[in-house]
Every structure is written in C-alpha cells, then in structure tokens.
Amino acid sequence: MSWHKGFRTEPPKYRPVSVVDIGSNSVRLVVYDGLRRSPSPIFNEKILCGLGRGVATRGKLAEEGMTRALAALRRFRALSRQIGAKHIFAVATAAAREASNGAQFIARAEKALGCGIRVLTGKEEARYAALGVIAGIPGADGIAGDLGGGSLELIDIKDGKLREGVTLPLGPLRLMDLSGGSIEKARSIIDEAFAKAGILKLLKGRTFYAVGGTWRNLAKLHMAQSNYPLHVLHCYRLTRQQAMSLSGLVAHLSPSSLREIREVSKSRSDTMPYGALVLERLLHHAQASAVEISVYGVREGLLYSRLPPRKRNSDALLSSCWDFARRYARSPDHELELCDWTDQVFGEGKLPESEEQRRLRYAACLLADIGWRAHPDYRAERSLSMISQAAFVGIDHPGRVFLALTVFYRYDGQGEESDSLTRLLGDEDHQRAHLLSSLFRLAYILSAAMPGMLPKIGLKLGENKTLVLSLPKKLADLSGERVEKRLAALAAEIGRSGRVVIGGRA
Template sequence: MKRKKLARAEPPKYQPVGIVDIGSNSVRLVVYDGPNRAPAPIFNEKIACGLGRGLALTGRLSDDATQRAVKALRRFRLLCEQMGAEKIYAVATAAARDAENGPNFIEMATEALGHRINVLSGKKEAELAARGVLSGIPDADGIVGDLGGGSLELVEVKDGEITDGVTVPLGPLRLMDLSGNSMEKARKIVDDTFADLPILQRQKGRSFYSVGGTWRNLAKLHMAQTNYPLQVLHHYRMTRPAARSLASLVSGLSADTVREIPAIQKTRADTLPYGALVLDRMLKKGKAKDVIVSAFGLREGLIFSKLEKNKRKRDPLIVACIDFARRYARSVEHEYELCDWTDQLFGGPTDKETPEEQRLRYAACFLADIGWRTHPNYRGERSVSLISQASFVGVDHPGRIFLAFTVFFRYEGPLSDSAPQDLMRMVDDDVIARARLISAAQRLAYVMSGAMPGMLPRIGLSMETPKALTLTVPKSLEPLLGERVERAFSELALLAGRAPLTKIVDD
C-alpha cells in the first residue's frame, strides 16, 4: 500500500539572530527568533571551556581551553547556517580581554566562527548587562551585577537609564587562582576589593539585580529549599537575609558536596562556592534590600542596543502577549477590542486602576483566547501552565500569577474554586478578586462577540450608578441576548458588587 505524504506546512516566519558569547567559563550560542523587543530563544547551547581557568597565574589561555572553544565555535557556525541566522553578533569578555595570547585566540576563533568577534571592554560589558536587565525589567532601580568567570561588572540603573559601570576582578575562576583555592584568602580579596567601591555606597535599601549562571544556580537552590511552586527564575526575589544566609552556607561547602545537590548544575560545582562568597560579602557591604534574578543580561542587552529607539520604548510584556495572541487566539484584533471594552469597567472615580494594573489587564486580554484549541476539560489547566511558565519578561511573579488566574477563570468560570492552591497562596486575595472580575468581563465579551472583531465596540458596559452595572445593546443586536449572556452578565455584576441592568437603545 502506497503511503500518502503529508502536505508541508509553511515554517514559522522567524528572522533568527545569533549571539555568541565567549566568556571566561563558557562559550555559548543563543539564537533568538528575531531582533525583537521581547526576543525568545529558539536555540541555546553552552560549552564549559574554562578559558579563564589558570589565567590569573599564567597570564595566558590554556591550549586545551582554546582548542575546546574553537571546536565549539565551528559547531556554532554550522548551526547558525542551518537555522538561517544570517545576523550573528559575537563578543568575548574578560578571559580574551586580559590574556597575553588573547589576540591569537580571537584570530583563531574568528576563523572558526566565520564572523567578527568584538572583544568587549569591562565598561562595555557592564553597560550591555545593565541594558539587558532594563530590557527585561524596565522599572529596575538599584545595582546590576553580572558575575562571569573572570570578572564582576556593576552598574547602577534607575528610570530606564544607566550610569558608568565598573569592573572588578572577582570572577570565581580568578578568585580560585588568586586564593590558591583557599576560601579564607578569597574572602580577604573580596572584602579588600569592596572596601572602597563607591557604587556599593549607592546600593543601600535598593534592589540588587543578579545576572549570570552562578547566581542563577543559587536562586534555583533557594527555590528547592523553600518548595517554591513557580519554577521561573526571571524576577525571582530573595530578601537580603535569605540571600545572605544561603550564600554564606554555600560558600562553606566543598565542590564535592555541591556536586551532590540535585538543584545545582554539576559544571558549577567548583565555582559556585566562590560566586556565593562574592554575593554574601557584597550584600554585607552594600546592604541591598533584596536580590532579584534577571534572566536577561549581556546577550539580551546586545540585541536591545541594536533596536530602533521607538522599539526599545515598547513594553516587553505587552509585545510578548500580542505575539501569543497572534499565534494562539482566533483574532488578535478582537483582543485589542477586548482591551478597550474592559476599559469601561475602570473609568469611574471609584473604579480607577493604577498604570501597572491597566497594563496587566491588557496583557490578560491578549492572552484570553490562547486555550481555545485545547479540549474544553483542560483549557483552564493548560492556560495556567502556559502562562505561568512562559518565557516572557516585564512582569514579576505575582503579576504572572494574576495573568494565569485571569485566563484560568475565563475558561473555568469566575466563581471556580479549583484553581491551583500552591499558586494562589503566592498572591493576595485582592489580586485573585481582580482576576475573577476581569475574567467575568472576558466571558461576557466572548459569548456576545463569538471571539471575532467588530461586535464589542457596538456594546456598552458602564457603572452609571453606584448600584448598577449597565449593559447597553443596540436594538439590531437584541437577538444576541439570551440565557448564556444573562448568566455571564449576572456573574460579572455580582463580582462588581452591582445589580445587572440591560438597556436596549436605538441603533
């Protein structure tokens, strides 16, 4: 029997951009879906070459490390060609910058990769790390710290702007070399370096934004210790006492002990105690109020710096949610209308919302239809998983959970009591109440519009009096009203604390 061949679907319209990051500890390739405001990685691979190992003692990159790096870069070159990533930005940081044979290595690396490699100064490295943080956390206010294998970059961020950064030679690989693998000697080196560092004087009472794999692994360990239910590192927050307690503990562990911890990458076992030491001593000196993890750093900062100014000003969360709507919703134009339509609930003097509440409501509207292709019994559950675990940025964990629950209630019903309890415990009751209210408005919108644009702008929703919620329908659309609309409207009015009132008006 002859097999029937499947018709080939059109591939996604990506414009892949590759970032090659040649660091002191690893060489990494990340390919993003395009030069976007909210870039999503479609491929991510690193090779732990250890270019910076031994550099502080010899002044040179070892032959073994350079050979491994060059081999990795040849592989990355073919992968970029395979994925159609014509735009490649390649950078090298502290190890290549500081090594006596760094220029020779860059020459070999350039030939292997087939693209120019920019050796970043410490100042430029710090700037790109800070821009990466701001691209993912636009309202960041504090100090950004990017810990690599050979150096630590520190930059102040506030109101979307950055100050001149500083680079200090406190990367774990360098510390291991300079201290002879003695934690006591390493502590003295760190404390001496931080003793008169001006930027740390501006840290007190503000957030510290941690960048880099070493500190991300510390956050993963803290999540495991506290049974944190949301396994998303971006915008994960630790209080200063909690971060110091954990960092102090880990800095006292041997590499063999760290290697046995399930939450930690085995390749980080040697360097993690030294990275933990740097964090502990910095928090002691700078007195930050908390530590916030940023999944965005140098690589995302590099893409961000290449965008046009008007694109850089766009909200990364809204951009990502619109992209979700384009991929999953029946009509993205309907979701724009849904944003405007729900505005009517929050325009009165007693029903105003903050700018942050408004942007989260808009984000929830763009996500409201992403589960329609899923089996009806699983739409709510699927939406919670998809939204809570999505790779979008520009939102903290409580905000992420608000979005997940709003769409959950949109499918399961605004009065449902079956939402995941572990996630519900992470937010205040008023957040859940607001999610229920907005979901009820969404449900009413969908039963009246059929998820298609053009209908909602003709239907009014208002709180004209303190006691009534009014639904205004033109006479030509009166046949739309029925049991489902009545039920959805009654639920919305109940959650709004008002009586439902329907008005039929002339067209």
C-alpha cells in the same frame, strides 16, 4: 487614539539571530527568534571551556581551553546556518581581553565562527549587562551585577538610565587561581576589592540585580528549599537576609557536596562556592534591600542596544503578550477590541485602577483566548501552564500569577495547581483576577471571539448600583438567558445588579 494603534495582526515571522558569548568559563550560543523587544530563545547551547582558568596566574589562555572553544565555535557556525540565522553577533569578555595571547585566539576564533568578534572592555561588558537588566526589568532601580568567570561588572541603574559602573577582578575562576583553592584567602581578596568599590554605597535600600549562571543556580536552590510554586527564575526575589544566609552556606560546601544537590548544575560545582562567596561578601559590604534575579544579561543587552528607539521604549510584557495573541488566539483583532471594551468600566469615575493594573488588564485581554484549541476540559490548565511558564519579561511573579489565574478562571478552572499559586497574590489582586475573568466570560459569549462585535456593545456603571449592558436593536437577538446570567455574575463581583438595555450603543 488607541494605545495599540499600528499593531500588526499577522503572526510574527521568525527571523533568527545568533548571539555568541565567549566568556572566561563558557562559550555559549543563543539563537533568538528575531531582533525584537522581547526575543525568545529558540536554541541555546553552552560549552564549558574554562578559557579563563589560569589567566590570573599565568597570564595566558590555556591551549586545551582554546581548542575546546574553537571546536565549539565551528559547531555554532554550522548550527546558526542550519537554523537560518542571517546575523551572528559575537562578543568576548574578560579572559580574551586580559590574556597575552588573547588577540591571537580571537583571530583564530573569528575564522572558526566566520564573523567578527568584538572584545568588550570591562565598561562595555557592564553596560550591556545593565541594558539586559533594563530590557527584562524596565522599572529596575538599583545595582546590576554580572558575574562571569573572570570578572564582576557592577553598574548603577535608575529611571531606565545607566550611571556609574565598575569592573572588579572577582570572577570565580580568577578567585580559584589567585587563592590557590582556599575559600578563606578568596574571602580576603573579595573584601579588599569591595572595600575600595564606592559604587556599593549606592546600593543602600535598593535592589541588587544578579546576572549570571552561578547566581541563577543559587536562586534555584532557594526555590527548592522554600517549596516555591513558580519555577521561573526571572524576577525571583530574595530578601537580603535570605540571600546572605544561602550564599554563606553554599560558599562553604565542597564541590562533591554540591554535585549531590539536584538543583545545582554539576558543571558549576567547582566554581559555585566562590560565586556564592562573592554575593555573600557584597551584601555584607552593601545595605541592599533585596536580591532579584535577571535572566537577561549581556546577550540580551546587546540585542536591545540594536533596536530602534521606538522598539526599545515599547512595553516588553505587552509585546510578548501580543506575540502570543497573534500565534494562538482565534482573532488577534478581537483581543485588541477586548482591551478597548473593558476600558468602559475602568478608570477615572469608574472602577478604580492604577497604571500597573491597567497594563496587566491589557495583557490579560491579549492572552484571554490562547487556550481555545485545547479540549474544553483542559483549556483552563493549558492556559495556566502556558502563561505561568512563559518566557515573559517586564513582569514580576505576582503579576505573572495574576495573568495566569485570570485566564484560568475565564475558562472556569479550579484545582490544586492554581491553589498553590494563589499564595503569591494578595486578596485584592485575587479578587480582581476573578472580576476580569467574569468580564471576559461575558464578552466571549457576546462576540464568539470574532472581531467587529464588541465595539457595538456598551457596558457601563449605571445609576442605582447597576451594571448596564447596551445592545443595538440589530443585535437584540444576542440577548438571552446565558448573557443575563453572566452579566449578573459580573455585576455581583462589584456589588451591583445587571441590566440589559436594547437600543443602546450602535
């Protein structure tokens, strides 16, 4: 049975769903294109209300913050209605659950938003954040840390399951209140909390998955410093030393200095030193191997938790690539046939391939025709930018570049833009991208991107180091100079010679 049996080939329908996150620092609306395995944001708005400012010292939500938050929620209700979202999932976190007037604020907020609002406990917040990490990085193995304005949630993840978790009172707004604006006093507060956090011992030799806007801004700054060629935050990795060095530096910068840095959001200039300090001290207390950014967090974890098990267990990357094929390819059915057709030369007894390489091959097949509507001179560049910049999850940066370059080469692309990305690929993966592109180029001149043809055409590794293309007699006219030329180019990629046989596979 084919791995893609049951795939629906009609374009995916938009069934917008809204998620409202009432945090200690910001109130945010994200409208996604549906309750799906890899939801894409179609609208995203954040209002910095500072609800949690002063809660640690006064114990109450400030009137100004509540007024701004309620206005934002009324706007979010109107926007959700305008976009057509039939469901609004709303949650509130640390500030609302800890403030003495939190319950009264939530009652007013529910009236403004027009739906119920779930006030998450610390454990629930940690759980949803970790589910978000699992949704976006299925192979995650380490500790997920979600830094909000009022708290830090830490939870252990392994083999797709959630383990020990803890909530610590270390959000930047809380630290600013408790320390009176002193970074040195904040350091003592952080160190005291981390010294008692046994979960950090579980981080030794593993990855710390960083969730939250403050840490995303740190990653953006590091990307700029290192002239990184791919501006995608999800799955961006820093070594422990890189993360400690950068966060230690930012922790001692003034808000005015941070406002001068283009890569840093000006709205976070006050809180960012404290968030950076939390990361620096966490890495000081724990022996993590690396820090990896997850753009998925509580909101995505909430949606992920509502999926049926079958959808939760589906492949996030292949789900996204299939959506791309259904929207942009001439024939989605053809791309599924291309997956099966390329199976003829990969696997046991054929060209060697790992499970991850096979997965990426299938993803490349699904994306192979997304540039066809562009002018022929721009198909390569369009495909390169679409794939390298797509909101894919379930794939690391080298894998993303591999997919982008494979389709880029399929359109015979070349240029400086692709050259800068190749530094993220090893030689073996780069050669494999060229190999798959040659395979695709052969397939498309045989099938003209239409379904029903590839299943009739054979391709196999023959004797005496040959690569044999088999055409049934009814399709003999498909053979010709261009087919032989592309078969020869493909065969040369694997050190073989091409041979066309008429009267083979039917």
